[in-house]
Amino acid sequence: LKRRMKNIRLSSQRVYETGRTLQKMARELEGLFIPAHVFTPFKSLYGRGVQKSLAEVLDPEKIDAIELGLSSDTHMADNVKELHRYTYLTNSDSHSLLKIGREYQKIKLKDVNFQEFAFSLRGQGGRGIVANYGMDPRLGKYYRTVCQSCFRPAPFEAQHCPVCHSPRIVNGVYDRIQQLKSERTERPKRPPYIYQVPLEYIPGLGKKTRERLLLKFGTEMNVIHHASYEQLLGVVSEKIAASIIAMRNGKVAIDAGGGGKYGRVIE
Numbered sequence: 367l368k369r370r371m372k373n374i375r376l377s378s379q380r381v382y383e384t385g386r387t388l389q390k391m392a393r394e395l396e397g398l399f400i401p402a403h404v405f406t407p408f409k410s411l412y413g414r415g416v417q418k419s420l421a422e423v424l425d426p427e428k429i430d431a432i433e434l435g436l437s438s439d440t441h442m443a444d445n446v447k448e449l450h451r452y453t454y455l456t457n458s459d460s461h462s463l464l465k466i467g468r469e470y471q472k473i474k475l476k477d478v479n480f481q482e483f484a485f486s487l488r489g490q491g492g493r494g495i496v497a498n499y500g501m502d503p504r505l506g507k508y509y510r511t512v513c514q515s516c517f518r519p520a521p522f523e524a525q526h527c528p529v530c531h532s533p534r535i536v537n538g539v540y541d542r543i544q545q546l547k548s549e550r551t552e553r554p555k556r557p558p559y560i561y562q563v564p565l566e567y568i569p570g571l572g573k574k575t576r577e578r579l580l581l582k583f584g585t586e587m588n589v590i591h592h593a594s595y596e597q598l599l600g601v602v603s604e605k606i607a608a609s610i611i612a613m614r615n616g617k618v619a620i621d622a623g624g625g626g627k628y629g630r631v632i633e
Contacts, residue, residue, distance in 0.1 A: 367391075385415075389428040398484060399428055400455065403435035405443075405539040406508050410435070412446075412542060413508075419448060431455050431487045436469065437506030437539035437623070440498060440559040447548035453487045454556065456500040467587070468564045471557075472496040498559045499587075503539070504622040505567060505629040510538040512624030519624070536625040562590050563613045569633045571606055578602070590614065 368374045370382045381388065392399040401424070407413040416422040420429070431453040434443055443449055456469040474496050475482040486493040503509055513520045513527035514534040520527050522541035527534070565576050565586055579589045582601050589598075591614065598607035612618050613631070623629030 380409075385423045386425050386428075389425050393428060398430040398487070400431045400433055401429065402433040402457065403459075404432055405438045405542055406435050407537050407539075407542075412546060413537070413539075418546065421448075426451075430484070433457050434498075434500070435506070435539070436501055437503050437509045438543065439500055439503050439561075440556050442503060442540070442543050444553045444556070445543050445547040447551055450551075450554045453489070453495055454498060455495070456498040456559075464564070464566055468562075469498075469500040471498045495557045497557050499562055500559060502561045502563065502620060502629075504620045505563065505631075506539065507623050507626050507628050508536065508539050509622045509629060510624040511541045512536055512538065512627070514625040517625055517627055534625075538624050560591075561616060563618065563631060565589060565610075567628075567631050568606070568609050568613065569631060571602075571609070575602055575606065 367381060367383070371379050373379055389399045401411045401420070404411040405413055409415075411420055411423070420426065426448070429452060432443070432449055433455040434440070436458075440454055443454060456471050458465055458467055458469040460466050472495070473483070473486050474493050475486055476491070476493065482493065485491060486495065511520050511522045511524070512518070512535075513530060513532055514536050515532035516527060516530040518527065518529040520529075520535050522537055522545065524535050525533065565571055565579065576586075578601050579598075580586065583589045583593050583597075589610065593610075595607055595611050598610055602610075609618070619632040621630050621632055
């Protein structure tokens, strides 16, 4: 691919090649082809790549799974009927240490290797995705359509902001999915989608407190999903412990993100 890329050693580089050609190359090399962050604006499959259907640019038979991105979840994606046939992945990108693992999935395998992973995407021999763990989509940077100048909500596909009149409108994932939404059909059975709010989003929980929690419980996943209220009280205040439990139970208020700005938990 080096003749089709400016720098083959950097991640997230644009490849000057058709999607179908890349799919063919992946198959020839016995690889997997998984479109990622498929609804986000600018460069994604549904955000910019197609008008209505992925078949406009890709061979539907050569897609091994779909990665949903921060601003969508299983329920939202299943509004698009053509995605019902695919396994969903929830994979965080690796911008920084704090961001790694903020979305992931639990997978049932017989061994830890590439072939087993491929089998799991196809649901072969009892393998498969057991659960998806992802941020509440409202915390994503592109959940709603927003003016990127004043960050006020804007109508989907508006030419100018109704408040400041800026042309810098960024279409949101929620609104794009509503545009792509199929007529109501029976949805496929999916693994549970378990919402999580990274510790950095919890108001009042700073760096030192997070470090104490990690020292005590090992991983952020243990803090978010497993540590009891009583165990948390051994490390943090009652207010922070209550916030973590409320977050775990889906009882936090969220100001939705958009326009490249993350959503936030409201105190």
